[in-house]
Every structure is written in C-alpha cells, then in structure tokens.
Amino acid sequence: MNHRFLSIVGLAAAMAFTGGCSANKAVIDTTTGNGATAEAVALPADTVPADSVPVWAPKKHAFNPSRTRTQDLLHTKLRVSFNWEKQYLNGIAELTLKPYFYPQDTLVLDAKGMDIHSVSLLKGQNSTPLKYDYDGKKLAINLGKTYTRTEEYTVEIDYTAKPNELEAGGSDAITSDKGLYFINPLGAEPNKPRQIWTQGETEANSAWFPTIDAPNERTTQEIYITVDQKYMTLSNGEFIYSRQNVDGTRTDYWKQDLPHAPYLAMMAIGEYAVVKDKWRDKEVNYYVEPEFKGTAKKIFGNTPEMMEFFSKKLGVVYPWSKYSQIVVRDYVSGAMENTSASIFMEALQLNERELLDKDWDGIIAHELFHQWFGDYVTTESWANLPLNEAFANYSEYLWAEHKVGADEAAYLQMDELSQYLDEAETKREPIIRYHYKDREDMFDSHSYAKGGRVLHMLRKLVGDEAWWASLNRYLTQNKYSDVEVAELRIAFEDVTGMDLMWFFDQWFMQAGHPELKVEDSYQNGQLRLQVTQIQDTAYAPVYRLPLQVAVWAGGKKTVHPIVIDKAQQTFTFNVPTEPQLVLFDAEQQLLGVVNHDKSEAELLFQYKNANQLGPKLEALVSLEEKLQKPEVLQMYQAALKDDYWRVRSAAISSLTNLKAEQAGAVEATIRQMALQDKEGAVRSEAVLALAGWNGEKYKPVFEQAMKDSSYLAAAAGILAYAGTGAADTKQRLAAFEKEKNEDIVLALASYYALQGGPEKYNWFINHIKGASGSELYYLLQSFGAYLASNSQTNTPEAIALLGDFAKNNSAYYVRAAAYQALMVMSDKAEVQQLLEEIRQKEKDERLLQLYGS
Structure with a gap:
C-alpha cells in the first residue's frame, strides 16, 4: 500500500x-574510516519531571495480538453480480475450511453489513441448510457436527453486500473502509467513467464477501464476475474464460491457485484499454482509461525491467502467474498491492506533456516489491506492518539507485528522513508496535519512512552480499506464510553469523531516534571527536551506532569506522595536519538528528569535495545568509551548473534571498536556465526567481515560459506574468x-x-x-x-x-x-x-x- x-x-x-x-x-554527513580510539565518559541518567511528558511520548494502548486461528480457510470461490442503482453486490460464497488444530463445531466469519439469505453445508451435489447467528459484523455458523483438523468441509453463503450502508470509517492512509466502491453508478457525472473496484486492506474485504479477514490467514481463490458486455474485469491470478449469458451479460472467471491473505483479494470493473506487455513468459498488462492508451507504456513501461531487477537481486523469481496494474477513479489511497493485480490512483494517468515533468516509478516499484514483501510473505498482524511497508518503501530507493543514480536515491532517503522527523514532532512509537489504538494508525511515517531508513542501515551494517542473501533466506523459508519481525532477524543472523538482537531491539522495538551533538578539535597531530547522545533517554535508548567518519587533511581523504555506544564518547585520530573537513556519518546512512557545527571554510570545502547530495545541500542551506561573500556566491554559481537537477533547483531557491540589486552576478545565468535548463522543474524555479527580482524586466521570459512544453514551467510563467500586473493578463490567461x-x-x-x-x-x-x-x-x-x-x-x-x-x-x-x-x-x-x-x-x-x- x-x-x-x-x-x-x-x-x-x-x-x-x-x-x-x-x-x-537534519543533514547527515557520511564517509568511512580506520584507526580510531574511543574513550567513554559516563553521564548521569536523564530525568524528566513527572508532570513534563513530551507531546510525542508513546501513548498507552491495549495490546493487539495476531488473530487466533481456530479455523484454516483453504479455498474461496465467489460468484458475484451487481446492482448499480442500489450499489449492492449479490454474491454466493463457497468456503472450504478445516479446524486449525483443535476440534470445532462452529465457524465464525467476518461479514460486515450484509443481508444473509441462506447458509448451507455442501457435500458433492448435496446441500444441507445450517443454522447461524448474524449481528451485522460476525456470522457464526453452527456446523452441525464437530470437525477435527484432518476433516475439510465447505459452506455456501448466499448474501447481498451493501457497502454504502456501513458506518463510515477510514484513516489518513486509507480514507474509507467500506471495501467495495461504485464510481458514478448511475452515470450522472458526464466526465467520469462508471467503475466498480475493491480495497481490502486492512480488513475491509469482509464488506463484500464473508471470510476470515485477518492477515495471518491464507486462501486460494476463484471469482466468477458477471457484468454488462461493455465492461472489462480484473482480478487476482489467471483469466480462465468468459461466458456469454442469455440475459446479455457476461461472466468472467479468474482463478488463483497460490494462497494469499484475504485482504489481498480484488476486483476492478470498468471500460478500459488494456495495453499488453510481457516479462519472461508472464503477462504484464496495464489497464488505463482509453484516453491514456497511447501513454500507458510510458507510465508503466519500466515494470518488466523492475521485475527482472528484483527477481535477480532477491534470488526469488516473481512468484505469481501474471502482473497487472490498473488505474481507478476516486481511489481511497495511493495504491494497493493486491496479489498479481495492483490498483493505482488516477493521478498516474499522464498525457505526453505531463510525462515531461514527472514519472511514477517510485509508487510502481513500491507495489511491485510488495508482491514479495506483503503478498508472498505476509505480516502475521498489523503490529508487524513494517515487514510489508518498510520493504516496499525501501524498494523505491533500490530502484532509483539502480535506474537513476546515487543522487536521486540519496534524495529519496533525505525525504524519508524528513517525513519521519516531521511526524516525530508529535508522535514517537516503536516501528513494530503491538500497543496501538486502531490498526489504521500503523499506516504512518514510522512504518513507511522510518522503516525504510532502518532497513538501509541494516543493509549498510551487514554489507550488500549478506543483505541480499538474508532476504532470499527470509523469503524462501517463509513463502506463502505469515511472519513476525523475529523471523526477519533470524534470517539475517543465520546468514551472517551475527547476533543482531541489539539492532532489532533499538530500531524496531523501541521508540524515538538518536539526537547527536558532534564537536571536533585538533591539536598536536590528533583530531579529537566528541559525540554526545542528547535524546531523552526516558523515552529512547542510548543507541549503538556503527558508522564512519571521513577526514580530509592536506587534500587527502581518510575514512575511520567508529562505534558509538555510550551517552558520551570521545574518539581520537592521528591526522598529520589540521583537517580541512570532518564529515560525520560518511555514508549518509544514519536515521537521526546530527548537530555538527562547521565553519564557512569547512562548508565551502564540503560542497566541492564531499561529492554527495546531503553534504552539498547542507552547504547550500547553511550559507544562505552569506550570499554577499564572493567565495560563497561562487559556490552557488557552481551549484547552478550541477549535473543533478535538484541541486540546481536548491541553488536557485537559496539565491532568491538576494535582493534585486544584489542578483546581478547570477541573474543572467538564471534567465538562461528559465529558458533552457533541461529540467522543467528547474525552469519553473528560475522563472519564479526572476519574477521576485524584477517582473517587468523579464516579461518576455514569462511570455516564453507560458509556451513551455513543461506544464510546471508554463504554470510558473502564468504566475510570473500575472505578477507583473500587465493590462492583458486576463486575456492571456483565458487561453x-x-x-x-x-x-x-x-x-x-x-x-x-x-x-x-x-x-x-x-x-x-x-x-x-x-x-x-x-x-x-x-x-x-x-x-x-x-x-x-x-x-x-x-x-x-x-x-x-x-x-x-x-x-x-x-x-x-x-x-x-x-x-x-x-x-x-x-x-x-x-x-x-x-x-x-x-x-x-x-x-x-x-x-x-x-x-x-
């Protein structure tokens, strides 16, 4: 998701x-090193007054275990049709089960807001009515006898699902939980297609079919979907056949032979163009509205390459029979990783011109990686959600690193850190947390952004070869099953031979993050580095942090590995001359806040020599107030020519702090960038910078920007031209x-x-x-x-x-x-x-x- x-x-x-x-x-410095000696200094334990509880302190909620399994759902067969006017689903569900371990004479199913017409026991061609109780949420069926764990049985339930009559629920991440959605059901909205689609996570699929709606359940699946002839259908697994019905409708039959969690079941129905692609011998299809048929491959076309990349790296070939991706209207989230058939929000549908400014590879990689982490191996409880979402989030980094380069991957990591730290202002919880108010609360920047960053630190700790080997072991040992975080730890320990309990405990099981004050000094051939952990240890641990420090002296870079594991430590390094720069956390991998003051000279040196996105951006942001100095302005002028567009954009953003009369040294360059930079976002930034300095002077530039091929640049041109107060503004904008x-x-x-x-x-x-x-x-x-x-x-x-x-x-x-x-x-x-x-x-x-x- x-x-x-x-x-x-x-x-x-x-x-x-x-x-x-x-x-x-936090801008986190990164590099590598050797030859450090550490001196630990004990600090008194932090004390917090009893009446001084931070707003972000972990909240006390009830314990939320995984669902107790009394029955094992083996197979689900559904026959569904629809009443568009009433927004009902008419269904017949055949569920095959057996007791999980202990003998059972009652089956309890999740079935929200339905009319239950009948419940029967099926044996061959025979059907026997069963007694049941239904309270609108749970369907309790008296099986008529006691079954043991070696005995399978099949129940048939005739029902009508009424999702719109359920009490509304949802969260920030998934804004509705009614499971089944009719879009423009009466065709009353002329510019919107008629569609039906489902959204099962977390436990909303039980609003459209009776099931055991828990992530630690597994079922194979068949769905027969009856629709009007004009509609396409999509579901999990393979498309087997279509059958024409005497009433003019059509029934499509979809079958999935491999088991998955019930929340991953899906349907989507509508008028679609299906653009076919392929990976190895498997179908890869893109379902888009007909208007976007021509750009579907440009939007989704990297999917086969992603499937190959992830399959090879993981050593586990994409496990499902096909992979389809479909775009729907009015979606209640960003996207969802339904097994073999991911759903995406309508924003992914782009025309040729919009594709000049953006791509959606990140979200496409995210849902694809879920096909392994979430679908093939599934969290056993929502408390362990990061075992799904942290991996999917980190796949965005992995893909960017592979396809685009180190700078784009580093930007994603910085953005993830920023997302988490923003949330940490008001909320700090363990990543894996059994104590939560509502399972929907798990879909936050802890599970996603922080989780992805923690996985990156784990990768850096064990090394790339061990990282991929450990993921292979985790996936192969737990395939088609449900897991908790200990199983991930054990996979890494089995591969590496390391005891990683300390890592998993401090990063997955405890709240908060390290906050470090770093000070360096040089005397008599020795660099002294003092590191103090200043986080509130009433709510967070004293962390163990293996990382690297890079030191430049005499133009030469040396990397020193260190392990921080005390509240305050001093490290000394033999350095022949006074360092030009000390770069803490040289690999830029630490999740935390680092306060390390640097002089103007050090920041200028850092920009030129660190050759990493984080240190470059730190220098640009830190020196904004010294733009009038020639050497600082020279750094910004160099940044305007950087190969990575985000650095160019950041430089322009900082330079807008110059007053119009001070901008002469860069004004001509930014004017040229407004017209010619290869990135539309940079052209846009440059146009707005010129507008802030002298809108009237650059009116011709704004006129040209309004004709730009990039929508971003054209929009900036509109705002800039309107800002000039020109008499013909309304006329120009009307176009x-x-x-x-x-x-x-x-x-x-x-x-x-x-x-x-x-x-x-x-x-x-x-x-x-x-x-x-x-x-x-x-x-x-x-x-x-x-x-x-x-x-x-x-x-x-x-x-x-x-x-x-x-x-x-x-x-x-x-x-x-x-x-x-x-x-x-x-x-x-x-x-x-x-x-x-x-x-x-x-x-x-x-x-x-x-x-x-």
Missing part, C-alpha cells in the same frame, strides 16, 4: 501559493482555461481568487466538480478567497457544493478546505445552520478541534 495521497504537483502548488516549504530537519492539467488549473485559480471577478464563477465550479485529491484541496482554498472577494457569487449552488464536500468527501483535508470556504459566507443564516450540521456529522478529531467542537 502506498498512501502518499498528495501529489508532487499539488505539493509544489502549495509551496508556490503559500510561500511555505519544509526543510530537512489556458480549457487546460485540465493540475499545475495550470491551480496557477489560474491562485490568480482568479483575487482578480477573477464574477465572470470566473462557472470556471471555478466546473473545475471543482471535476477535481479530486490535492487538486480539489487547493482549488477549494482558492475558491474560498474568490467567494470572499465576490460576494455576489455566494449562491445556493456554491453553498450546496461546498456543504456536500464538507460532509461527505472521504479525505479529511478536503472536508476541512470546504468547511473553511463556507466560513467566508457564515453571515448567512443558512450557512450557519449548514456549518452546525457539518460539525455534528464530523467524527475526525483533528477537524472537530479545528471547528471548535
């Missing part, structure tokens, strides 16, 4: 419109009003919010009705500002539209934006009443706090 629901474009738009950005909270691209739409919205006038009302309404996710969120923000400046547009239609979003949208952040837009019109009695209704219906604690409820 990938839950990054805010798109890159949307986040860029947010930064452009609000002027905000999120800097990495973009039919564009559907998110960057363009949001750029126009930011201008129209204050300058649009009543005539732009229909433009806003039409785009809001067609938007979703991050685009809708930002559009609603602009619309609120627009309504405040154009009171004559405060119509009943606008009020009803915003009210519907505020009450019913599955994304809490969209509900919040709609509510805030309504607040603009709170002088109206009907709006006051509507706001009260919204507050009464809302259940999300964050929004209730925002609303003052």
